[in-house]
Amino acid sequence: MNPLSVRARQAPADTLASPLLRVVNLRKSYATPQGPLPVLRGVDLVLRAGETLALMGESGSGKSTLLHLVGALDRGDAGEILLEGVDIERLSENARAALRREAIGVVFQQFNLVASLTVAENLAFQARLAGRYDPDWQARLTARLGLDALAARYPEQLSGGQQQRVAVGRALAVRPKLLLADEPTGNLDEAAGDAVMALTLDLVAETGCAFLMVTHSARLAARLERQETLIAGALSAS
Ligand code: ADP
Ligand code: MG
Secondary structure, eight states: OOHHHHHHHOOOHHHHHOOSEEEEEEEEEEEETTEEEEEEEEEEEEEOTTOEEEEEOOTTSSHHHHHHHHTTSSOOSEEEEEETTEEGGGSOHHHHHHHHHHTEEEEOTTOOOOTTSOHHHHHHHHHHHTTOOOHHHHHHHHHHTTOGGGTTOOGGGSOHHHHHHHHHHHHHTTOOSEEEEESTTTTSOHHHHHHHHHHHHHHHHHHTOEEEEEOSOHHHHTTSSEEEEEETTEEEEO
């Protein structure tokens, strides 16, 4: 091969080396009546653009805590959370709110839909707030998630699996760079959970976003590209 063409294809080292998300020596304790409870004791994690990673660990091991910190929903005590090279721990609350609106989608176990809004309104709500509402993408998401016939319903008129499909659509409506999910199938039966997982993984692949999912289930974790486990406040590949 012509050595010049090889050189021309090389991106600057930074672009190649810088992952979407890099967590460095992240620490977090909670204040309790018995004193500080250390939960994250130096977590290191790298997630590249488009990668899918399952985060496992026993109940109480700190999975939700880590997800909340990465999602800029809470702050750590020490360490760095670099999103495209920017340490979100050191951003202002306004800048973090903008990240939560525009760059990071989150799906919770409890769906957390807005009860007073229809399915269509729930799907569009955050994208409109972020100024990222795209009617074509919205229509495609609605169809892909099998929600066309349910668009005018309210959350209480939906099954758990249907509600979670709306929550996935809401999170992806802004085309986030990073999708986070905390036991997204934890409240669903196996069939509904598997359907939500399959749709989520398809849409993650289609949007090219990275996906970090907390799960108890080794079976579901195996469907993602990488698996890591939180043990004693730190991560190890599994
Ligand atoms: P997981 O999601 O792996 O079950 P969590 O991150 O929810 O674990 O919690 C980790 C530990 O931190 C648990 O012992 C939990 O009781 C404790 N914890 C979580 N949130 C708080 C809080 N706000 N105040 C005090 N302790 C907390
Ligand atoms: Mg949890």
